[in-house]
Amino acid sequence: MSLTAQLLLGSRQASGEAAAIYGINPATNERLEPGYPGASPAQVAEACALAETAFEPYRHSAPAARAAFLEAIAAQILALGDALIERAMLETGLPRARLEGERGRTIGQLLLFAEVVRAGDWLGVRIDPAQPQRTPLPRADLRLQHLPLGPVAVFGASNFPLAFSVAGGDTASALAAGCPVVVKAHSAHPGTSELVGRAVVAAALESGMPDGVFSLLYGSGNSVGQALAADPHIKAVGFTGSRQGGQALLATAQARREPIPVYAEMSSINPVLLLPAALANRTDTLAAGFAGSLQLGAGQFCTNPGLILGLDSPALNRFAELAAEALTRAEPQTMLTPGIHQAYREGVDALSRAEGVESLGSGPEDARPNGCQPRLFRTSATHFLADEQLQQEVFGASALLVSCRDETELAAVLDTLEGQLTATVQMDDQDGALARRLLPRLERKAGRVLFNGFPTGVEVCHAMVHGGPWPATSDSRTTSVGSAAIQRFLRPVCYQDCPPGLLPEALQDDNPWHLRRLQDGRYSS
Amino acid sequence: MSLTAQLLLGSRQASGEAAAIYGINPATNERLEPGYPGASPAQVAEACALAETAFEPYRHSAPAARAAFLEAIAAQILALGDALIERAMLETGLPRARLEGERGRTIGQLLLFAEVVRAGDWLGVRIDPAQPQRTPLPRADLRLQHLPLGPVAVFGASNFPLAFSVAGGDTASALAAGCPVVVKAHSAHPGTSELVGRAVVAAALESGMPDGVFSLLYGSGNSVGQALAADPHIKAVGFTGSRQGGQALLATAQARREPIPVYAEMSSINPVLLLPAALANRTDTLAAGFAGSLQLGAGQFCTNPGLILGLDSPALNRFAELAAEALTRAEPQTMLTPGIHQAYREGVDALSRAEGVESLGSGPEDARPNGCQPRLFRTSATHFLADEQLQQEVFGASALLVSCRDETELAAVLDTLEGQLTATVQMDDQDGALARRLLPRLERKAGRVLFNGFPTGVEVCHAMVHGGPWPATSDSRTTSVGSAAIQRFLRPVCYQDCPPGLLPEALQDDNPWHLRRLQDGRYSS
Known part of the structure; x- marks a missing residue:
């Protein structure tokens, strides 16, 4: 063809x-014909x-x-x-x-x-x-x-x-x-x-x-x-x-x-909350699952998990270690365009230089054109709260782990976040009370709240919401x-005393399209 | 109290x-206490x-x-x-x-x-x-x-x-x-x-x-x-x-x-279309009905009929005459505020001075403070199409009758209109074919399309739309x-794999609020 x-x-x-x-073929930087x-x-x-x-x-x-x-x-x-x-x-x-x-x-x-x-x-x-x-x-x-x-x-x-x-x-x-x-x-x-x-x-x-x-x-x-x-x-x-x-x-x-x-x-950085019991009970699988979600499609998803939140603990340190280690085994991936690759590099460089931000690890260097070298950073809630640049989206496989001293600080970090497409909670039964306290904050920040999964992967169905408060979306x-x-793409129009011969099909008395209609305040079945 | x-x-x-x-008491211009x-x-x-x-x-x-x-x-x-x-x-x-x-x-x-x-x-x-x-x-x-x-x-x-x-x-x-x-x-x-x-x-x-x-x-x-x-x-x-x-x-x-x-x-001027058969058959009642709607509440309704459209004909001339005559019998009415009264006077004056616009009549002079003197003007479609100022809303009992040479010109007038809260069609059976041709234009211009009524009077019910394209509304x-x-005032939120104990009531399996829900694409009754 x-x-x-x-x-x-x-x-x-x-x-x-x-x-x-x-x-442009991003794998080679060659221009593709035709123009x-x-x-x-x-x-x-x-x-x-x-x-x-x-x-x-x-x-x-x-x-x-x-x-x-x-x-x-x-x-x-x-x-x-x-x-x-x-x-x-x-x-x-x-x-x-x-x-x-x-x-x-x-x-x-x-x-x-x-x-x-x-x-x-x-x-x-x-x-x-x-x-x-x-x-x-x-x-x-x-x-x-x-x-x-x-x-x-x-x-x-x-x-x-x-x-x-x-x-x-x-x-x-x-x-x-x-x-x-x-x-x-x-x-x-x-x-x-x-x-x-x-x-x-x-x-x-x-x-x-x-x-x-x-x-x-x-x-x-x-x-x-x-x-x-x-x-x-x-x-x-x-x-x-x-x-x-x-x-x-x-x-x-x-x-x-x-x-x-x-x-x-x-724009969305899709926070993932690692609640304490889940983090302690499933450190390894969470680290592996997160690293996989981060790298999926070289991180070039709107729902890429760019922010990890947890409470200071040995388990969180271990999670960080394991996730960083997983990145070293990253398969090489080519980013979509030279422009995206360039912006990714700049975003990652800015994070590297930001005050209080530590690089935890990265994927193998990839000398090929537009290769994605996944990155993981860490900072404290104090630094995160002080620098709104740290919540800028870096499009690509880059994430920032924010460690919080306690629930109060975790809540403060959530409150300072801009609107998100998704928010994810990793929780076990023992985390139930904490999750219940945090859920109202997440509902206000995101269009979709996930539990014990990762946000990449958007089901096309009736109950999906791929949306969320500004700047995740404009509406x-x-x-x-x-x-x-x-x-x-719709707007309502009301017809008042419209002669039957002029009524649109959807509104006719005999309901030729067999629609479910709100009739005098009650739904026809 | x-x-x-x-x-x-x-x-x-x-x-x-x-x-x-x-x-301020608009009937006396007296300041009302307290401040x-x-x-x-x-x-x-x-x-x-x-x-x-x-x-x-x-x-x-x-x-x-x-x-x-x-x-x-x-x-x-x-x-x-x-x-x-x-x-x-x-x-x-x-x-x-x-x-x-x-x-x-x-x-x-x-x-x-x-x-x-x-x-x-x-x-x-x-x-x-x-x-x-x-x-x-x-x-x-x-x-x-x-x-x-x-x-x-x-x-x-x-x-x-x-x-x-x-x-x-x-x-x-x-x-x-x-x-x-x-x-x-x-x-x-x-x-x-x-x-x-x-x-x-x-x-x-x-x-x-x-x-x-x-x-x-x-x-x-x-x-x-x-x-x-x-x-x-x-x-x-x-x-x-x-x-x-x-x-x-x-x-x-x-x-x-x-x-x-x-x-x-x-902002809305709520066009009323007088189709030929209705206009010929019901000239008197239409003129009386229109004059009543125009003056209701001194015309201070968002749905006040500020624009009358008809095809050149003796019946249209007779309608104009009768409507103007009805205005001379207007009861005195006080406008809501000195500011609204002033803006009304300025709007009416601007119409009086506009090129090609003729004053058909007005209500009795009313020397009391903020009295409304209803006004009716007439112009041709040619003038209306040439001057977008003529479709500026004049808040109060003022209307402009636009006479059109033929259906083409009537359609052109409709197409040039900005968005409206309402559009009204006065029609008899013989007008059916014309109404059918015009309806698509009206559906695009207005939030509510009325037949054989007048737009003042907005029912509070399930099927009402008080809205419409810009500038009738901003949305x-x-x-x-x-x-x-x-x-x-609502936004959708999706919960993915939410543990049952955390699910909001509306989403729980046992449906404690007895809601009609779209379950896997089908409505529960």
Whole structure:
């Protein structure tokens, strides 16, 4: 399957009119052909105008048709076969097994949203029938359903070239909600993006979806990304990436004549609490488990455990020793891009130089390009509380162990933390009372609280929350993973005394879509 | 019941340390005693710190206890008796019947949210049980519930001294969600605010709610309002007022170290479409109905019909004539404040001077202070499309009739409109096809679409949406009226492999609160 490096303006392929970007093989630092000319401002505008044109017919597509479209995307991605995996390996340095797993997750997400669309609970229908006899005033007939916001701009993520890029979670949930999508491919994997983008376009064509329901653009965040967030046709933004990148999009979205929501998943260091009994009883397995989670994917996960908290004790010292030792046996791993590698090195260097921070150990030196040398640091709660720089995310396999004198200090460290995607508690039965006291703090700081596990690994299901207070995300009221992600792209509309002939299907008396509806305050089954 | 003019810092009364504000009787322009010293920055901070202290115990209150608190507030407000109505009449110039009705609505809102809290659907529980045997990877046990955001700042509205002020919709929904509330009283009705605030404090005491669950402050928007939106303990803002005021709060909330959501209900001109058959068949009743809706409460409603759209026709001319004539019979009405009256006069003057705008008529001159002289203007679609100033909201009984040559021009006018709280269609059977073509445009512009009614009058129920795209509100994904308003103050949290002994009640296997839960993708009944 040859790459054409063409933008996808709906179903039309077009050569970008701006400077080309190139993928880079991070394992060799070699530039990968072809170059991908970026979208010009006019081409960004064209994609957004097409999305606007597609919005009206697309939002009126019946749930079954929209679900079939999502399933067709999944099938088209699978049909790309090994060419997709091979290109993604070249562009990201990620191993085959990881990418095959990620493809499975990507497809699983699309199928989950197809199910969700068919079930129709996302419509959130509420019907309060008229009460013409009510005194002093009669009640009108009031019916509520949710409608899609409009075209959505989605930004591919560097670290999930499939599951959070062109046809990833944001795209799947926005399409499920009835929103056309304009994707800006991440510049680190344009070829992977092209392949998936063409699969989406093929699925749209075969499903009879309106032209413009999906477009794919290449280019820089500063030009294409900002132009997308500023385009008046775009009504929401989905983004996974750096804090700086997310904040730049937010600023643009808020400065618009009509501000729009930005769902940016940005920054999290994912504290792991080692409670005393668990730490004493399971020192070895905890150290091994932590070291494994830290190094998974060279630490390039939003949920990477970058902060370990424990109470001063011989067991904590032993944990530190074992974890550091585990790092010395680290397998070599290539980071995703030279830029990420460079930022990782800088972050690690800053930690090394920070006052009161001790290096506990590191992985083997790796002279190959963009190799990740995992690092583990240690500091005291006193130092941690005094220097907010110590809670800056270092994207990659780097963690800081903070030892606390007592529960009070541990609680103070938790209270000083910014918002997190996850917080993890390692506890045994004897830790129950302490865990109970700490849980309220964790609930306030994180979108997901885990027990006796590690935060890497995000299940795509109904009950998942991949979200959390600022700066984990820009909107703590939402999740970007799991079926609840569809709610980000919807708004409620109420119909008052609407003549039956004009009522949308979801609101009709005979309930043709068999929806569960809140009828006069009670749910129909 | 004598007024003390004290701030309510939780249950503690304190004299404000900043300059006093005074209510003004708009019917006489007389200053009303007592003066209400404003909160100093330290007092604002104290109220917010108290709210933060109250948050942890308050959010853990059982649904039944929280519901009882809301019911106690309703009872305490009723127990204020006529003193409340009389003070509100003095401070707002609103007639007794209106205020008694508004008190009924305020109490109804509190009772509705008590019901909602008890039913527990707002917890949005989802449970995906563990699948330990799943390959290639087992699934963890994942359980989602919604938690309150934290302390909420609520701004009293000038035009609903009861239903959207101290214990109004924002306060009721925030308290229902489990969020402590700090209210800034609207400076136009401090005495009314004090009475209601004391009722809320009494209810909190008698219900055993934590001190600080509610505080009441007086002072200016620029000082107290801005300080509230900036306070790090405040996690969301509810506001109903001017576009300028809402935008100022938004700017502050977004510039915080941790940005927070602002639910600002700001500006709407609520288009009413007169479709041809309805207009021809019911010219007289439509004109009378419109004139009544326009003048209701001197037009001081967010849902006041400020824009009438019709197709050029003799019937439209006749409608204009009849509506203008109806205005000449307008009863005298006093506007809420000298400031609102002044802004109304300026808005009306600007319309009078605008190019292509003709004055169709006005109410009788009213020489008394702050009297409202209702106004009706007319212009062509061409002029309307050329001058975006013509769609600025004039708060008060002023409307602009826009006559369109044909459906294309009508559609163009709709497309040029900013977001609205409501859009109304007057139609008869013969208008069905046209209404069907226009409905998609209206759904995109407004939070509520009404048929054959007028937008004034907002039912407090489950299916209501009092919201809409910018600038109607700052967040089109929400409503500020009706039971769905609780969702504004919640965020999802996922618990992974939580030991049964630590699981929150809502998530426990035996479902002690008898909640409807999404269990493995299916709703329990």
